[in-house]
Amino acid sequence: MHAVLARKQAKIREDPELFAAHGILAAAHSSVATDHVADLLGQLTAIIADGAADGSFRAEDAEATARVVFNATAKFHHLAHAAEWHDPGIRAEVDEVCSLLLDGLHAPASP
Template identity: 50%
Template sequence: MAPPTSETLTAERILEVTEEVLRRHGPAKATVVDVARALGVSHGSVYRHFRTKAALREAVTKRWLDRTSQTLARIAGTTDETPPEALRQWFGALFAAKRHKAGDDPELFATYTVLLADTSSVVEEHVLDLVGQLADIVGRGVREGDFAAVDDDAAATARALFDATNRFHDPAYAREWEQPGIEAEFTAVVDLVLRGLRP
């Protein structure tokens, strides 16, 4: 396969290759030159799509986080399940996605843990998106009589739910996600959360 020219080079292709470069070299050693070399183009071609190394790192981090957000958005947006069941599925999918990323590709997960610390605005946007999805589920649950929101505020309730389940989605807890009994602990927390939301 011929290397891409600057005309055929896309931002998405650059991000795909950047993931591979980060996996191979880690965030401390990976450079834009490494990405360009892997693509078979000049580093100037990469900079035409991403003006700085920081912009490239932010974009690759956002791409990684967006994969999880998109899966969760489908669950939050469905009306096929009751709000309690949607909430249980949403938290289950979030925990599964985080465990999958940490367990199946530990090198890239470690890299992203470093990148997340460097790209706080991307992380903040991601968290706001997830809390917004939770607020949609909570709001529907309140309207349908399944949930009672704290102070009638679905957004504040959603944020409290997100914070209460932090152990099962914050990368700082990744080492605990493979411990025996973690699934039972997760289920117990979600059960408690759902009981607490009952009107």
């Protein structure tokens, strides 16, 4: 999440007009945005499924869990929150959200 957020912050900083145009185009062509989100969810699903398969995560439904993780982290990747990405406390918020999610996904040690 830190890498995603850092890349988003860099895009805004390097070319704010292009970033704004990207948001307008994404809204105008929602199928592109929908496809992008589906791709991201597929990646998250694979990560969570791999973690469940090797015993690192507990997740009965990797796809549903991926949607929860994606939605829980929206503040750090969704364009609607771009104004919040430069808040001085945003990195601490990423840590807090990720810690909570990972704690929830972590499979308990075998007895």
